[in-house]
Amino acid sequence: MKKAILYLVDEAGVIQGVQLSAELWKKAEKVVLPLLEEPESQELQREGPLKDFQTLMEYWDFTYPYSPRVRCPHCGASCEDWRTDEKHTFILNTANLGGLLVFHCTRCGTTIRHKHFKDHMSIEHTIPAKYKKS
Template sequence: MKEQIHYVTDAHGNIVAVQIPFALWERLKGALPAEAPAARATEAAVPEPMEGFADFLRYWDFRYPYDPAVSCPHCGAHVADWRTAPGHPFQLANANLGGLLVFHCKSCGATIRQKHFRDHVALESTPRS
């Protein structure tokens, strides 16, 4: 059976997935939690687009100051500043000059979008699917 297990690695040799025979999966899947902890660890390992966020701030010229607070309407998580909050409960997934900031809530997996317009911020969210 050992020769049927294949490890998928990234360019740096880090294991990103393990391929196992279907028969072994059938025996194991009932013993695993609905969401394996390894799945969350992998999500956190994705680097945040801080260069895009730096550009966003560099060209900020809106009529209101930038507010780094992020809230999740699905689980109630809230931080005053996502950049310095203990445990980093929100991960920046996208930032662009058009004013869009996208965060993932580490607590419940929801996606929070902050759409910055010239005179206001529109907030949208989607629960984890």
């Protein structure tokens, strides 16, 4: 197979992508597509943020009950309770007593911030650089 694989490099010669011939893709497709279904990273929930979250729950004095529901505004992934979600779609990266919870969407890499204020919560998110148009 001549020129079945074409490497795409940047100015520095670093490989940024790979282009396959249609013929090769037909063979590789079955192997590659299932990989896209898997979470991008096999990150595990770290203990630190969970402890900080527990502390926040203990001192919770906002005027509304805590909602463990998380939704990714970018890819649409959601779960009713990130703590019991078997797919571990959302990893808690940061929690603090001020009411800030920062989640990482394992499906697309978006960072989701739940900012809890006295009487409301606001949600902000940052999508990964790879999705941003330059």
